[in-house]
Amino acid sequence: GGTLGILIPPSIILMIYGILTQTNIGDLFVAAVIPGILGLVMYLGVVYAIACISPQDAPRGERTTTAEKIRSLRGVWPFTLLFVVIIGGLYGRLFTATEAAGLGAGLALILSIAQRRMSWASFRQIFVETATTSVMLYSVLFGALLFAKLISFSGLGEGMLELVQDAGLGPYQTLAAILILFLLLGCVMESLAIILICVPLFLPILMSHGFDLVWFGIIVVVVTEIALITPPIGMNVFVLKAALPHVRLGAIFRGLFPFVGIDLLRLLLLVAFPSITLGLVAMMK
Template identity: 60%
Template sequence: MKTLAGVWPFLLLFGLIIGGLYAKLFTPTEAAGMGAGLAILIATFHGKLNWSVLRTIVIDTAYTSVSLYTVLFGALMLSKLLTLSGLAGGVLALVQSTGLEGTALILAIMCVFLVLGCVMDSMAIILIFVPLFAPIVVAQGFDLVWFGIIVIVVTEIALITPPVGMNVFVLKAVLPDVPVVRIFKGLIPFIGVDIVRLAILIAFPAITLWLGSTVG
């Protein structure tokens, strides 16, 4: 208990973010800002934040932001090219031509998303391809909330898959001395676990819908 007394700031931070989200006090984006603000206050309270440290934080944040926006800009340019080239419609036609139905169709769509995630930004995938596949999913009798959740899981996997994995470049900016190849190798077990989680959510849709069904 004496040792746990030193982790109260982290519990407070967790409680503010998660509690505020579930209490509908703020949106996820606002929760990120609230969390960052509270973290600054906690660091100041503990005497670990001075002007020198704050300057270093601001500079590191600027470097990380520029790196991320460079990758994001390239990903958005690529997604625009794919849209203008008609690839999105071609992918939709390819999936429809397979004649698959039910779970087999969902698995095919998820495979498409996983492949796209290797070369496209997750937001671009959602904006371009989800509207194309949503009518097919509804026609097959699947719940769109469930479909949205598994799409989010797939795009999360895309965030750590080469070569555009956004989270990998975040980690690289924080650890500049670690080679990108080593980071990707270290992510292999996490990618494997994520794929298992995705398979479970597809096989048992009730898992994704149960919590929401208990609200209201």
């Protein structure tokens, strides 16, 4: 489930992809909705199947009354309000991603003050952490844009295109080769690094074959999701191992196989039926 975080908006990975490829970020966010929901439903299906096959692996939780469920929702209404305003505004094209970020920050500040949870010390800490994160992200983005310019000026992208053309690969053969490379790199590299390095390199090839860049952006993120939980070095697996030191690493990898399989099926569906990704984008325009 943690892998869905890089796909479901607002996704930093999609924002950086949009900047690198000059693709509308709002379109990317809209395009991510159906693949994200599809992934969620498929994961739930796997969990339900495992629970039916091995009930001891998914014991029933304590029963709660309807009143208890309603009371538990009282503390989440500010987050729900933020989500509805930001994501609803983005999907409704009421404002851009940058405007949504500013509006979200302002609304969060107002809610914190209204609930009397904001002190001067926490206010200062928020500013320091925001500045630190912003500097880090802009530094990464600046380096990525420089790298993209370097590839453009050096002709490396065009060289890759000539190499593919000389090999006689068709559009979907080329796409398969690129996705396999992304899967392999994802086993040993962080997802953001893959996007920053590989997307500018393969952009001329994708454009020459007429692939939709919004569609490809979602495909890339889904492939990266799979790589994050794939042996031998699935980054998310080691994070989970650190949180659960008593569980053997091999047991975690074995438990992930059904989810990797269902993710590969989702990837095949998205490649075979681009309308799953692009249909909602077309409806919103």
